[in-house]
Amino acid sequence: MNMAEHGAHLTGVFTDEDRPSIFEVVAQDNLMTAVRPALQHAVKVLAESNPARYGFLWHWFDEIYAALDLLLQHRYLSLTSGSFSENFYGLKRVNAWNKKDLMRLASKGLPSKLYWKSLFMLVMVPYLKTKLDRIFTQMREEDDYYIHLPESHWKRFCKAFLAAYPFVNMAWEGWFLTYQLLYIFKKTYHHSPLLLLAGVRLVNLRGEDIRAFDKMPSFVYPQQGRSVAEKLKSFFSKAVGGIALSLSNTLSISVFFLQFLEWWYSSENQDIIKSLTSHPAPPPPVHYEQNETMALPKLKTVCPLCHRTRTNDAALATSGYVFCYRCAFNYVKRHQRCPITGYPTELQHIVKLYCPEG
Structure with a gap:
């Protein structure tokens, strides 16, 4: 054979x-x-x-x-x-x-x-x-x-x-x-x-x-x-x-x-995308419709969640609002959204902020 x-x-x-x-x-x-x-x-x-x-x-x-x-x-x-x-x-x-x-x-x-x-x-x-x-x-x-x-x-x-x-x-x-x-x-x-x-x-x-x-x-x-x-x-x-x-x-x-x-979205088109998207900064995000009772504090140093002076500042990359890191972490982990805007948010969207001393 x-x-x-x-x-x-x-x-x-x-x-x-x-x-x-x-x-x-x-x-x-x-x-x-x-x-x-x-x-x-x-x-x-x-x-x-x-x-x-x-x-x-x-x-x-x-x-x-x-x-x-x-x-x-x-x-x-x-x-x-x-x-x-x-x-x-x-x-x-x-x-x-x-x-x-x-x-x-x-x-x-x-x-x-x-x-x-x-x-x-x-x-x-x-x-x-x-x-x-x-x-x-x-x-x-x-x-x-x-x-x-x-x-x-x-x-x-x-x-x-x-x-x-x-x-x-x-x-x-x-x-x-x-x-x-x-x-x-x-x-x-x-x-x-x-x-x-x-x-x-x-x-x-x-x-x-x-x-x-x-x-x-x-x-x-x-x-x-x-x-x-x-x-x-x-x-x-x-x-x-x-x-x-x-x-x-x-x-x-x-x-x-x-x-x-x-x-x-290929790499050779990134320069074209950047040129098309290089516009002025957009207006602030819209307030979450079902959470209108949460008013933003008058002082910028106060956390919107605990209403105390912020400690260990952290910003949400999805909305830009700043909170205490512990407050932001616990809220996002529980609700998967920004507490102010309601935008879908994950834990990796929390960005810790380090301010220079003095």
């Missing part, structure tokens, strides 16, 4: 034509990675324009994004056997351990077991990773700037977490990089370990898949004689499908706009 026959025996029905290039699989990964910060920036602009109405969007952004992502990926996994970004680049998921599954039409969706594994890896794993990163950032800031209580079991656990997490994160990123390198040299069918854990691999859509998509009906008309439970289930499925369809269409149009944003 020569080398070509041996390779054909190993790959079975999988061929190089079915195997996506490294550029395609990395591009579809980066698509959703670019969508999240773009939506987050839009939500931040809304929250700063009207904190009373849109502030909750910023506070619960991770959960809202995960819910919308769940609806979007559910629709695409069910109808195209792939995620939104995978379908956008003409890819689908097939059973990694059953080579005959390559002939399964993408319009039939993934089998139930592979569907749930894929949905978990696409939505829940990134959500949990984002929450862990945020917890690590907050704990590190508290460890650097907060006045700590005496040593306790919880404090020792926090120290261990802060010491270990950077290495865990490095191992996590190295795990993904290793699979991408193995994929480049055709040592594995998976460019991501999450695909391996889900039990699937990515292949290119075939002509039969595309023709099946064209034949899919836009609506399924209800049948007579169905029970109330079946009608409610059908109504709920259509509602979820409609929301997911709206999201997918919006994202498809937004992809081109995201490419423009990447160009706009």
Whole structure:
């Protein structure tokens, strides 16, 4: 048996034509990675324009994004056997351990077991990773700037977490990089370990898949004689499908706009951006609508929160107002906003001020 026959025996029905290039699989990964910060920036602009109405969007952004992502990926996994970004680049998921599954039409969706594994890896794993990163950032800031209580079991656990997490994160990123390198040299069918854990691999859509998509009906008309439970289930499925369809269409149009944003914020355009944004200082920020009872002190040396002479001055980078550091830290940690303007604020936005003595 020569080398070509041996390779054909190993790959079975999988061929190089079915195997996506490294550029395609990395591009579809980066698509959703670019969508999240773009939506987050839009939500931040809304929250700063009207904190009373849109502030909750910023506070619960991770959960809202995960819910919308769940609806979007559910629709695409069910109808195209792939995620939104995978379908956008003409890819689908097939059973990694059953080579005959390559002939399964993408319009039939993934089998139930592979569907749930894929949905978990696409939505829940990134959500949990984002929450862990945020917890690590907050704990590190508290460890650097907060006045700590005496040593306790919880404090020792926090120290261990802060010491270990950077290495865990490095191992996590190295795990993904290793699979991408193995994929480049055709040592594995998976460019991501999450695909391996889900039990699937990515292949290119075939002509039969595309023709099946064209034949899919836009609506399924209800049948007579169905029970109330079946009608409610059908109504709920259509509602979820409609929301997911709206999201997918919006994202498809937004992809081109995201490419423009990447160009706009690239390093070679920074001089242009600076020249366009070099305007006079803006007026003071607007007072928070739901907090009009908090009047600013007449003396500039008094803290607006404790109404005493400020100690250990600290300013909020989001609004510019100055408080006692302890007052600002405790308020921002509890409410995630500026107490005067209501602008979304995190602990890293607190800037300590050091005045020259004398």
